[in-house]
Amino acid sequence: MDQLAQAAALYYRNFAAVAAERDLTLMQGKMLGLLRRPMPMRSLADLLACDASNVTGIVDRLAARGLVRREADPSDRRVKRVILTEEGEETVRQIRSELMSNLTGLEGLGEEDRRSFQRLLGQVLPAVSV
Template identity: 95%
Template sequence: MDQLAQAAALYYRNFAAVAAERDLTLMQGKMLSLLRRPMPMRALADLLACDASNVTGIVDRLGARGLVRREADPSDRRVKMVMLTEEGEETVRQIRSELMSNLTGLESLGEEDRHAFQRLLSQVLPAVST
């Protein structure tokens, strides 16, 4: 677990630095990376483990930069869905690309080892596999 904690800390330091290069906070970068599909604001708050009012502020700042937009959920107009704009999608691609280029240890693993690593993480941390 200590090694996993060290790996997570290194990843988040790297993630924060990559996000900062794009004038994003760690939380803004994390939110962008979570938006693989449109998501309700409440779900984002749960995933980010923060209060809904914090999510509103983050979405407002990202929206002002043209990286996300809000739309009412067609099935429940009271629910606000957050989604990436094209510029937001490009920003996420850049962040992920740079993160992967900094994780050279993963590239040294063969395909079988990468799959085994992913399978083991899923067993140890089931929430990661979803």
């Protein structure tokens, strides 16, 4: 568990630095990364483990920069979903690319070892459904 905690801490330090290069906070970067598909604001608050009012502020700042937009959920117009814009998608691609280039230890793993690592992580840390 100590190694897992150290790996997570290293990843988030790296993630925060990469996000900061794009004038994003860690939470703004995390939110962008979660938006693989349109997501209700309440779901974002749950995933980020923060109050809905904090999510509103984060979304406001990202929307002001043109990285996300809000839209009403087609099945319930009272629910607001957050969606990445094209610029937001490009920002996420850049962040992920830079993160991968900084994780040089993964480059040393062969394809079989990478699959095993991913499988083992999935067993230890089951995926969060979003």
